[in-house]
Amino acid sequence: MSYFAAAVVRDDGDWTAAEVNLRGATDIDEVADRLRDVDQDADLSLLFVEADDTYLVIMRLDEGEDLRVFGSDSAYAEESRLGALLVGDLKTSVTGLDEVDEPRSSGGGEEESEQPAVDPEADPVGDADLLADLGISAQKLLSLCAEEGLLPADVTAEICQVLGCADAVEELREV
Numbered sequence: 001m002s003y004f005a006a007a008v009v010r011d012d013g014d015w016t017a018a019e020v021n022l023r024g025a026t027d028i029d030e031v032a033d034r035l036r037d038v039d040q041d042a043d044l045s046l047l048f049v050e051a052d053d054t055y056l057v058i059m060r061l062d063e064g065e066d067l068r069v070f071g072s073d074s075a076y077a078e079e080s081r082l083g084a085l086l087v088g089d090l091k092t093s094v095t096g097l098d099e100v101d102e103p104r105s106s107g108g109g110e111e112e113s114e115q116p117a118v119d120p121e122a123d124p125v126g127d128a129d130l131l132a133d134l135g136i137s138a139q140k141l142l143s144l145c146a147e148e149g150l151l152p153a154d155v156t157a158e159i160c161q162v163l164g165c166a167d168a169v170e171e172l173r174e175v
Contacts, residue, residue: 001080003051006156006172007035008165009042017168019175020047022082028089032067035059046131048159048169049086050152051076056145057086058159060130070094070126072145072152090125094142122146135162 005020018038025031035047047059055076060068071090076083124145128138136159144155153173160166 001052001082003049003082004153004173005047005049006169007038008046008048008160008163008169009039010044010165011039011042015163015165015168017165017172019172022049025082025085028067028069028085031086032059032061035061036064040064046163048152048156049082050156051080051083053151053153055079055083056152056155057083058130059086060127068127068130070124070128070130070141072124072155073122074125075123087125092125094124094126094128094138131159 003022005022007018007020009016009018016039020034020038022031022034025034031047035045038045042061043063045061045064047057049055049057049059051057054073056072057076058070069087069090071077071087074087074090074093076086077088077090078084122145124142128141131141132138141159144150144158150158156169157166160169
């Protein structure tokens with residue numbers, strides 16, 4: 001399974017991006033250490049891992065601590081060793097959005113929920129709220145991940161556009 005892992009770190013209000021090699025990582029803590037290594041002094045570090053145009057994992061460290069993880073689909077844990085390492089321990093579906101996972105009635109005049117339609121095949125896991133203070137609410141993140149035709153790279157680009165670091169991440173893709 002192929003992947004692209006981009007770290008985006010903010011220090012003193014400036015964003016920097018770097019590609020991160022996850023080969024040989026043995027656990028989530030080692031992945032977090034590799035993210036910390038990008039900039040030890042960063043006040044905010046994000047890692048976007050895109051796998052096979054199917055899965056997206058976002059990791060966040062604030063001042064090198066308090067690891068938070070979101071995965072677009074728990075199936076990634078079953079598909080690869082890296083997926084198991086990144087989202088295998090995330091047993092809970094995205095919190096506070098249980099009504100999104102319930103099947104909707106297609107008839108009988110029932111009102112549609114205002115929740116975004118989550119891909120019925122996907123089971124997002126972890127902390128969907130990890131970017132809320134940066135302008136990407138849990139609902140927005142879930143709707144981006146569920147939008148038909150959007151690849152993980154497109155979701156990363158959308159998020160980075162809001163954060164103001166899209167050019168830095170795009171330069172990594174071109175290398």
